[in-house]
Amino acid sequence: MHALTSLLNALLRIMEADHNRASDSLLILCVVTFLSMTLLLGYLGNVLGKEIKPKLPPSPPQWPVLGNLPHIMRKSAALHTTLRLLGKKLGPIYTLWLGRSFPLVIVTGEETAREAFVDQGHIFSARPTLISWQYISSGYRTTMTTPAGAHWQKLRKIISHHLISPTNLARYIPVRDSEIQKLLERFRDQSRENEGVVHPLQQLRISAVDIIMRIAFGDEFATLDNEGRKGNAVVLDRLFQEIMDAGSIFQIALDSSPLTRTLLFSASRKCYSNIRTIAGQITDLVMPIVMERKRLLKERPLTEVKTFVDSLIMLKGDDALTDMEIVWNVVELMVGATDNTSHILEWIFANMITYPHVQQKAYEEVKRAMGPNLDRGLVQENHIPNLPYIQAIVKESMRRHMMAVLAIPRIASRDCKLRGYDIPKGTMVVLHAGALALNEEIWSDPLEFRPERFLNLDNEATHMHKMAFLPFGVGRRSCPGASMGLLHLHMLLANLIYRFEWGPESPGQPVDFSEKFRMVVTMKSRLRATITERSPV
Template sequence: MTILPLLLYPSLTALLLYVLLNLRPRHPNRLPPGPSPWPIVGNLPHLGTTPHHSLAALAAKYGPLMHLRLGFVDVVVAASASVASQFLKTHDANFASRPPNSGAEHMAYNYQDLVFAPYGPRWRMLRKICSVHLFSGKALDDFRHVRQEEVAVLTRALAGAGKSPVKLGQLLSVCTTNALARVMLGRRVFGERDAKADEFKDMVVEMMVLAGEFNIGDFIPALDWLDLQGITKKMKKLHAQFDSFLNTILEEHKTGKGGSSSHRDLSSTLIALKDDADGEGGKLSDIEIKALLLNLFIAGTDTSSSTVEWAIAELIRCPQILRQAHEEMDNVVGRERLVTESDLGKLTFLQAIVKETFRLHPSTPLSLPRIASESCEIDGYFIPKGSTLLVNVWAIARDPKMWTDPLEFRPTRFLPGGEKPNVDVKGNDFEVIPFGAGRRICVGISLGLRMVQLLVATLVQTFDWELANGVLPEKLNMNEAFGLTLQRAEPLIVYPKPRLAPHVYESG
């Protein structure tokens, strides 16, 4: 007798949720097409383990503008360049804010960061601080030597590997993290083969995976407290780890122990701005400073390193393209010095390789969600106020209506005479928008492009590559592991074979 009520509770709860869900007012206007939702959970089961793949498959059936119902939330998905352009250009102001989500609440200091902050004065203040002090042309040029020095450290580490295989992604993570840390903190945070680097990379990857999860509690608020997937618990634990790391950084800077660069680092600048923020929105708090540093570490390290890892994997699979890149590098830069950022503008084939990598392997396959501030009309369909917008960046860049042989790695498509010679990746051409577009485009796009181009150029110039364990290039696993960023399912393990004289690696 005492057990029966306990057994009834879940059933009654489910019935109540189902009734409430179906009592919601129907939209009188025409919604975009999409798959029929399940009771209560809606279309959540349709997302699968790799949502960008699942949503691309659904778009092939229902069209490039879809409507889904995830629990209680209306979701619209853009899966073509023309539809994405309408959302992110024509109606950009209406979709300039983020929907509520557990990642922003539990990991990003309850929306006090730049990435998830509501669109408004404080968001503009944070973005202006980044644009002026970190990502302006002057700021990027001031710290050019930092990026080049850290990339030179990477080449020495790879050249010193001898006949030992290396996990390329881990060393790339060390390089990108140290380069960003010297700008943000005034010092490196990892040694060349630092065990803590793996731990930090794991933390960053876990945060991106958790941020990319579709948490049931976000879509069915009545179930949020149950934390059915255990996501909230993991988020809180990870946040505590990062918060401790960032507290240490702030304390060092406040006491004058942090930083050793000849240029003022970003943390010192933010602390100086704390009581007199230069822009709209008032003063900076310690929490906002930590939230901003968190954004920069997460968005500025793993996205770049994973993109470079994908690029080298593609070049290993396409030796003729790698040979062509070697020829360009030898003709433009030569073999007596390392490539520098000032060389990048002359390396047209190298730039095409980077564009093609961004196309096939966008670091953020599904754009960070946006929310409709007001109802609007797209392609003749009604988009309700409060709808969440997802742009399938991955699917758009593989659209067979826009790209010839879209699954092939073909950098020449971006060269004169190719199919898309004038397309860039800076948010102006919606066929390939790895950094997003519109008001919420990635604020660090200029740094990301410089870092990825410099790393790919250096790795192309300085090494030939052989896969470990006798794996043939055509058998290399190119599967993806889904998170907020597009990681490789298996890390790239390689033998780097120096192709320049030893003194070049030492002089870097």
């Protein structure tokens, strides 16, 4: 203010002064202007600088221009571990800079997760609009990708009413049972042909895909065109895996930062064109099925809706979805249901082989719950409440080998604070669920596989530490398919343990627990096991 007044006074003096003194005044004016502007800019820089530059959570040392990109771009299998260890060093919330201007905030602490995703859940329920996502979501129109708003609420409602309501889950019991029966037979055949050795993931994926395909598209699809369906299911499953590979953290870094896109122009073009190609192939496979269901519904209207796609086709008015929205919402659910279930079960069986006493205890529990069963009936959904140890094994495996280790990113929908730090609107925030699950201040010996910790209700895993075990994410955007996912995991595990004894590929051979990180953590080397059929009891 003072500088501006001086400038004004000098100007007035020029106007008042006679001609002889004008040049002196002009000189003075120049000096005063220069000094005033310097002071003014310094002052504004200081004041505004403090206002404009928010106090973000701490970050590791940054590279010039690249910020912390080298941390992310290093194609290390253990990126999630690097990020977890950074959390130990920097605290429960820290920033990674993707280039010098794009902050990515990582949450590794219990209280911070609660403050962000529960207490301020309304602010952190938005998703980033990643460029690659538009190709696999009919332009951000699927549950996972769409902005938090009316369309998203509608899609969540559709899932809870038409897919995972108790009535719907009950309707799919025959599908589940027949697919579990087929899985048991496939395992038995594979082991006979292969001197007892089986490939769990391969067989589990077939079941997971078949179950969700039949739920989504129906038995007509399964029986009318058996060969074609099988072909389609296999191709679709391969495409699902390619989509998951495309959605790596590398992809997110690429999508989020214009700098990375520029630096890696050719790699980014290749990535986007890959995703577009895969998306086109998926549309070409799924759209005809949706059209076929539409035709069937028109020809013989059903009094009772039979499949999930039927429910989507029959939505009316404001709830109605376009054909492309139907295709991509169904695909999203299919990917969620197949990839997670099969990989989690692969981790579970790796542990069953490594800890035979756990496997034995689980078998004893299922045997007790089933009672005499000479005709080899399947474990059913109503047995699950009597199988707390099976449930604990599933939980412990999901904790020890958290698959969705970095959940799915959110963004702050407005400026806010977290743990006292500034989080500007639009900042991408990632929950490191894996760091929480392995935090030694919460879990005793967190690297040990010990299902009993989920049976002890006194300390670990109690209500006090709800935020430490988040395999399905948290808050408004948490997984809407959690109950279905858990049900399938319990049913498959219980039946597979009940029917077979699981052992290593060759006697004494330890399981390789190395991890592979894409967007999720899976086993690096495919598990192989030997199975021995148990006698009926």
